[in-house]
Amino acid sequence: MKHRIIFLFSFVCMVCLTNSISAQYKPYQDYIAKYSKVAIQQMKKYHIPASITMAQAVLESGAGRSRLARVANNHFGIKCGGDWQGRQSYHDDDLPNECFRYYDDPLESYEDHSLFLTGKRRYASLFNLKITDYRGWAHGLKKAGYATNPSYAHSLIKLIEDYELWKLDNGDYDDPALKKFFSSGSNRQIFFNNKNYYIKVRANDTFKSLSKEFDISARKLAKYNERNKHDVLVPGEILYLKKKQKKAEKKYKKIPHIVQAGESMYSIAQRYGIRLKSLYKLNKLSPDYIIQPGDQLRVR
Numbered sequence: 223m224k225h226r227i228i229f230l231f232s233f234v235c236m237v238c239l240t241n242s243i244s245a246q247y248k249p250y251q252d253y254i255a256k257y258s259k260v261a262i263q264q265m266k267k268y269h270i271p272a273s274i275t276m277a278q279a280v281l282e283s284g285a286g287r288s289r290l291a292r293v294a295n296n297h298f299g300i301k302c303g304g305d306w307q308g309r310q311s312y313h314d315d316d317l318p319n320e321c322f323r324y325y326d327d328p329l330e331s332y333e334d335h336s337l338f339l340t341g342k343r344r345y346a347s348l349f350n351l352k353i354t355d356y357r358g359w360a361h362g363l364k365k366a367g368y369a370t371n372p373s374y375a376h377s378l379i380k381l382i383e384d385y386e387l388w389k390l391d392n393g394d395y396d397d398p399a400l401k402k403f404f405s406s407g408s409n410r411q412i413f414f415n416n417k418n419y420y421i422k423v424r425a426n427d428t429f430k431s432l433s434k435e436f437d438i439s440a441r442k443l444a445k446y447n448e449r450n451k452h453d454v455l456v457p458g459e460i461l462y463l464k465k466k467q468k469k470a471e472k473k474y475k476k477i478p479h480i481v482q483a484g485e486s487m488y489s490i491a492q493r494y495g496i497r498l499k500s501l502y503k504l505n506k507l508s509p510d511y512i513i514q515p516g517d518q519l520r521v522r
Contacts, residue, residue, distance in 0.1 A: 249285050249287065250280060250285045250385065251385070252285075253279075253280060253285035253286050254276060254280065254385060254387070256286075257276065257279065257328070257332070258272070258276065258390055260328075260329060260332050261273075261275040261276040261279070261332070261390055262390055262393055264332055264333070264335075264336045265353065265390070265391070265393075266393075267336065268336040268337075268339070268340055269349055269353060270336055270339055270340075270359075271353055271354070271355070271356050271359055271390075271391050272387075272390035272391055272393075273356045273382045273387040273388050273389075273390050273391050274356055274359045274360065274363070274378065274382075275332065275335065275336070276382075276387050276390060277356075277360075277378040277379075277381040277382050277387055278298060278335070278363075278378065279297045279298060279332070279335075280381055280385075281377055281378065281381060282297065282298050282299045283296075283297040283298070283299070286328070289313065290311065290313055290322060291328070293311060294309075294311035294322060294323070294324040294325065295324070295325040295326065295327055295328050295330065295331050296311065296322055296323055296324065296325060296331055297328055297331045297332065297335075298331060298332075298334075298335040298338075299322070300322065300323050300331075300334065300335065300338055301315075301320060301321060301322050301323070302321035302322060302323055306321075306323055308323060308324065308325075309323075309324035309325075309326075310322070310323070310324055311323070311324040342366075344366045344367060345362075345363070345366050345368075347362065347366075348362045348363070348366070353391055354388070354391045354392075356378075356379065356382050356387075356388055356391065357379055360374075360375040360376075360378040360379050360382075361375045363375065363378070383417075384414050386417070410424075410435070415494075415495040416466070416467050416470060416471050416494060416495030416496065417467060417495075418462050418463070418464050418466060418467065418495050419462065419463045419464065420460050420461060420462045420463065420495070421460075421461055421463070422457075422458055422459070422460060422461075423455045423456060423457050423458060423459045423460075423461060424457055425457045427455050427457075428454075428455060429443055429444050429449075429451045429452075429453070429455070430451070432461070436463065438463065443461065443463075446461075446462050446463065446464060446465050446466065447460075447461050447462055447466075447492070448466075448488070448491075448497065448498050448499075459492070460492045460493070462492075462495065466491075466495050466496055466497045467495055467496055467497070467500075468496060468497060468500040469496060469500065469504070469521070469522040470494040470495065470496055470521035470522040471494075471522070472522065474494065474521050474522045475522045477521075478518040478519055478520055478521070479493075479494070479518070479519045479520075479521050480516065480517075480518060481513050481514065481515055481516060481517040481518075481519065482515060483515045485513070485515075486513070487501055487502065487507075487511075487513060490519065490521070494521045496521060501519070501521070504519075504520045504521065504522070505519050505520055
């Protein structure tokens with residue numbers, strides 16, 4: 223029996239979780255910032271990974287914006303069940319006018335979610351996993367019947383990795399680049415790639431203007447992108463907000479990049495979110511090598 227509701231609104235939010243984090247991104251991040259400490263507290267008390275608690279809350283409640291979350295403070299879509307003695311709220315789900323648990327505040331919902339998982343035998347094996355094994359927990363929840371959606375585990379894992387919620391499992395959620403961005407009030411679209419965040423340059427952007435917009439020094443912003451802070455920026459080019467990785471994502475392990483006309487080693491490095499120096503090293507090339515269309519380059 224399904225124990226939670228997934229409103230159309232939150233389902234649309236889940237489907238929209240692609241590599242491009244657009245207007246939905248800030249509400250998600252705001253929600254995470256607001257409840258991350260609660261998820262950590264629940265982890266310490268009940269041994270449920272905070273990343274899992276947070277990902278489920280974001281997914282099930284549409285980051286607190288679903289009707290059930292707003293009306294009944296129910297952030298995990300838990301139905302009444304035969305043992306529920308508290309207040310009730312009725313909503314259409316699998317059947318019309320189904321009974322869902324009503325809470326006085328969201329914190330009560332988080333507590334009850336923990337009790338729900340610890341109190342059901344079908345979830346017992348999950349507590350044998352390491353607290354940092356969010357993948358095991360995600361697949362275990364799906365296998366145990368927490369959700370009927372076949373992609374439920376994948377959706378949780380993607381949320382955890384896109385928003386770096388795994389940091390919560392170490393009792394922390396401190397990403398200076400994101401804190402600075404979300405405190406800046408910028409309405410610019412943010413994209414996610416290879417454990418990093420990037421923007422696309424607009425007309426008239428400079429490292430100086432962007433440093434003010436994101437509260438990151440022009441020198442650091444240029445350094446993250448292996449540039450000089452006085453360089454002229456071209457509309458449409460990619461700029462990362464944090465230091466890039468040495469290798470591309472694992473999915474490119476056996477897939478070489480085929481050089482296209484007009485590409486450079488730098489543009490390829492930016493595309494995969496890796497350092498230019500690492501790209502040369504991976505391919506045993508010297509900086510004076512001139513790539514040609516058709517060349518195959520390792521990116522991981």
